[in-house]
Amino acid sequence: MIEWVFVMPNEYKKLVKEAVKGDKNAYGELYKIFLDRIYRFVYYLVNDEFLAEDITQNTFLKAWNGLKNFSPAKGTFQSYLYTIARNLVIDHQRKKKEISIELTIGENLKSETDLVDNASRNESIVEVRKALSVLSENDRQIVILRYFEEMSYDEIAGVVGKKSGAVRVKVHRLLEVLKNNMEK
């Protein structure tokens, strides 16, 4: 069972350095730090618990295998992880030919009912999913990374492969969409 710990930025950087050198334990600590964040990022893109688990694990595996090529000069470790997670989600969607994962009204109701029945924590999931369902997959990624995970515009630009300025403009527009949708 994982012991959840809070890590200071300097310690986090040290862990990344050690992991890059091949320290498995340091990587284990990074896993603890990022597991929830990567999981929920993936989850709100695929809307499937088991698939999200699978993609999350693959993200950490792939990240470890590519660590020797990781350079802090190219971006932060968290943007490195999110980029891998995002690419795996895209690969999955491509394979399944599910170009759009927008929830239909029917799916929404079914999922919501199931989730509410399952546990109280799922009420939050339902709320968030409902709100995000008005956005396209790409837009959802940007909102999650910026507004929910509070990543910098530069980091998000690195993850989604867009210019920082374009991301900034998009975030404002998307937040307006979410707010307006609330009124409906």
Added chain:
Amino acid sequence: MKEEFLENLRSEYRKTGATLHLRQSGWEDIAKKIEAPTPFYKQIFGSFAKLSIGVFVFLILITTLYGAALASMPGGLLYPVKIFSEKVAKVFTGNNQVAIDHRVDEIVTLSRESEINARELKKVVIEYRMVVEEEQEKVRNSEEQKQEFQERLESHRVRFDEITSENPGVEKEIEEAKKALEFREGEKDED
């Protein structure tokens, strides 16, 4: 109100955590799968293995190319490779034996073809005579080498005779080739 909505949404989003399964055994699963960094000796061995495979593939390619070149005839795509290999052999052995043997083989092969390419055959015969005469000059001062070379030329004569009896149509060209042998014999008589 709107701001509050977004704040609530963020708060709700952050309540979403990894599943119990991932929290309990996620890292153990990953730890089993991830490999420790490759030890130095393995890296060296890996590089050596890659190099060996590269050399092996290169040798296979060269051998295949050389084999195909040996079977090529004048005008063929790989014929220059054959000529080059003869030059290399000459550097190492100091004689023209490889080139002479190749020319004899070519004369025999060209003479056995259903449609004789007289032009190519004539060309090969001329080249045969040239390399034989060049070799005769080289072995002139050594009795042992002369004797050995003479025996080789006799084996050529036998093959030429066989060809002439098989295909009288190439008699003229074969007779030309035989002149290289006669020249040697003539010289011998003069001695």
